[in-house]
Amino acid sequence: xxAPNDKLRWSLRRVRVIAGNTFREAVRMKLxxxxxxxxxxxxxxxxxxxxxxxGSSELKFIADFGFGGMTVFGSALAIIVTAQLFYGEIxxxxxxxxxxxxxxxxxxxxxxxxxxxxxxxCFLGMMTTCLIFALWWRETSIMVEYPDDxxxxxxxxxxxxxxxxxIQALRIGILCSxxxxxxxxxxxxxxxxxMGVLIWIVGQLQHIATEAWIAVDNWLLKGVYxxxxxxxxxxxxxxxxxxxxxxxxxxxxxxxKLGFYSLLYVSFYLAVASASxxxxxx
Amino acid sequence: MTPAISIEGLIKDFRxxxxxxxxxxxxxxxxxxxxxxxxxxxxxxxxxxxxxxKVVLGLLKASGGTCEVFGKSSEDASARIxxxxxxxxxxxxxxxxxxxxxxxxxxxxxxERSGASKRIDQxxxxxxxxxxxxxxxxxxxxxxxQRIGLAxxxxxxxxxxxxxxxxxxxxxxxxxxxxxxxIELKAEGKTILLCSHLLSQVEAICDRVAIMGRGRLLREGxxxxxxxxxxxxxxxxxGLSTETRNSIESLAKERGARVSTPSRSLEDLFLELARDEGxxx
Numbered sequence: 001x002x003a004p005n006d007k008l009r010w011s012l013r014r015v016r017v018i019a020g021n022t023f024r025e026a027v028r029m030k031l032x033x034x035x036x037x038x039x040x041x042x043x044x045x046x047x048x049x050x051x052x053x054x055g056s057s058e059l060k061f062i063a064d065f066g067f068g069g070m071t072v073f074g075s076a077l078a079i080i081v082t083a084q085l086f087y088g089e090i091x092x093x094x095x096x097x098x099x100x101x102x103x104x105x106x107x108x109x110x111x112x113x114x115x116x117x118x119x120x121x122c123f124l125g126m127m128t129t130c131l132i133f134a135l136w137w138r139e140t141s142i143m144v145e146y147p148d149d150x151x152x153x154x155x156x157x158x159x160x161x162x163x164x165x166x167i168q169a170l171r172i173g174i175l176c177s178x179x180x181x182x183x184x185x186x187x188x189x190x191x192x193x194x195m196g197v198l199i200w201i202v203g204q205l206q207h208i209a210t211e212a213w214i215a216v217d218n219w220l221l222k223g224v225y226x227x228x229x230x231x232x233x234x235x236x237x238x239x240x241x242x243x244x245x246x247x248x249x250x251x252x253x254x255x256x257k258l259g260f261y262s263l264l265y266v267s268f269y270l271a272v273a274s275a276s277x278x279x280x281x282x
Numbered sequence: 283m284t285p286a287i288s289i290e291g292l293i294k295d296f297r298x299x300x301x302x303x304x305x306x307x308x309x310x311x312x313x314x315x316x317x318x319x320x321x322x323x324x325x326x327x328x329x330x331x332x333x334x335x336k337v338v339l340g341l342l343k344a345s346g347g348t349c350e351v352f353g354k355s356s357e358d359a360s361a362r363i364x365x366x367x368x369x370x371x372x373x374x375x376x377x378x379x380x381x382x383x384x385x386x387x388x389x390x391x392x393x394e395r396s397g398a399s400k401r402i403d404q405x406x407x408x409x410x411x412x413x414x415x416x417x418x419x420x421x422x423x424x425x426x427x428q429r430i431g432l433a434x435x436x437x438x439x440x441x442x443x444x445x446x447x448x449x450x451x452x453x454x455x456x457x458x459x460x461x462x463x464x465i466e467l468k469a470e471g472k473t474i475l476l477c478s479h480l481l482s483q484v485e486a487i488c489d490r491v492a493i494m495g496r497g498r499l500l501r502e503g504x505x506x507x508x509x510x511x512x513x514x515x516x517x518x519x520x521g522l523s524t525e526t527r528n529s530i531e532s533l534a535k536e537r538g539a540r541v542s543t544p545s546r547s548l549e550d551l552f553l554e555l556a557r558d559e560g561x562x563x
Contacts, residue, residue, distance in 0.1 A: 006360065006363055007360050008358075008359050008360040008362075008363055013389075014389075014390055017386065017389045017390055018390070021375070021378075021386055024377070024378075025375065025377055028377040029377060092373060093369075093371070093373040094373045094374060094375055096341060096369050096373055097367065097369055097373055097374065097387075097431075097434070098387075098390070099339075099340075099341060100339045100340075100341065100362065100365070100367040100369075101362060101387060101390045101391050102359055102360065102362040102363045102365075102390075102391060102392070103359065103390055104359050105359075281341070281342045281343060282336070282341045282342070
């Protein structure tokens with residue numbers, strides 16, 4: 001036990017405890033149940049595609065459908081779950097008791113982020129498992145019906161499906177950190193959610209700002225576009241679904257680059273979130 | 283020895299939204315809570331007690347003055363090492379069981395998970411929740427929430443306990459149990475800062491008391507010094523017959539004494555100060 005004269009050191013253990021409890025909250029709040037229903041629903045809907053019976057291209061359709069589901073539901077859940085799990089502590093005033101303990105607010109911010117991210121990553125994991133199962137099941141059936149299309153064996157690259165899921169987990173990590181940032185000074189969880197949606201949309205279009213920054217001559221506009229290009233993440237970089245599963249191979253370096261890109265943005269947003277939360281009065 | 287809490291000229295202003303005006307919640311408050319004492323912080327609603335406590339816990343930043351806990355600025359997270367806090371309303375994670383809640387707060391306070399189990403059992407027994415430890419906190423009654431709140435405040439065996447209305451929602455027997463527990467904790471050498479509306483309880487257990495009104499310190503001192511009436515003596519005797527009592531009263535009056543109730547209670551003083559403050563405003 002520490003004595004009052006000791007200096008409190010920043011601790012990863014406390015971050016882990018907060019993250020673990022955040023994850024446990026998500027599980028017990030039945031968010032997981034809702035996620036499981038979503039994942040099973042996605043799987044069930046893919047079974048309906050067998051009625052279309054359009055051969056091997058059906059697999060591409062199922063893969064695209066699954067990737068779309070992962071991106072859209074994953075992003076929506078990242079916004080809702082993070083706002084609920086972070087801002088909920090302020091709204092329900094449980095943060096008062098928690099932050100009256102000897103912990104740094106940056107530990108709280110990082111712990112809540114990791115707990116929320118882990119929750120959405122689990123959802124992606126479930127979706128990926130369901131998608132792989134659906135693809136494998138349909139591919140097995142189609143292989144019997146259209147053996148000519150499968151002379152070189154199975155055409156679905158299941159490792160690439162997992163790769164896509166990992167890349168989406170990175171995208172969602174950035175989105176979770178954005179929502180954490182807005183939650184630190186929001187006065188309602190709705191505000192944090194709306195801002196999260198806004199950044200998600202703007203992030204999808206961020207590459208336009210980058211192109212404008214390069215093309216425009218006006219220095220003021222160039223400055224604005226440059227600021228938007230650096231401060232906002234480019235979510236378009238994570239749209240690799242078309243290239244995967246049945247298409248081309250992604251070079252291994254892209255995973256590393258996207259990983260580094262995500263780490264940079266997550267660190268930046270969480271650093272700003274910690275500074276903002278340090279100033280917040282509870 | 284460094285005091286447990288040292289507040290000097292504390293000011294806390296709140297910005298009023300959509301206005302340039304500021305609301306002064308604490309106005310030039312100075313007080314010292316010595317180690318090993320029970321210190322009562324009294325005042326009507328809105329007098330600045332909870333704001334003061336939040337500044338002490340680093341949940342709010344002071345607008346002026348200083349606030350130190352064990353000699354460290356209250357804004358430093360290290361100041362909260364060795365501090366246990368029971369909030370006014372029990373805000374706890376409803377999805378956890380009582381045992382999990384204590385484990386969670388214990389781990390955050392530096393308790394090793396392996397050693398926590400025994401400590402949790404002891405605390406659940408101490409606050410009378412040994413049979414409810416595995417129930418979700420969301421299913422607890424208000425009194426049970428206060429008890430689990432007290433247990434979480436004690437989980438890391440703190441040197442300073444800040445108890446904001448520990449008996450709110452607790453039945454009289456429970457309130458008496460909590461008062462006994464506070465006295466027991468003081469005997470163990472702990473310092474307790476107590477906010478309570480149960481003035482008789484504060485009078486019975488506190489060493490020193492501060493009475494606040496509209497953010498200001500109205501009166502501060504030992505309970506005895508605050509409740510005594512200057513220039514008056516009292517002799518308390520039991521078992522007198524009416525006849526003897528009347529004789530003594532007559533004799534006293536003959537000798538020029540004025541016979542009346544010898545001292546006021548803390549409750550009388552509190553009401554008097556609170557009313558005066560209300561009249562001034």
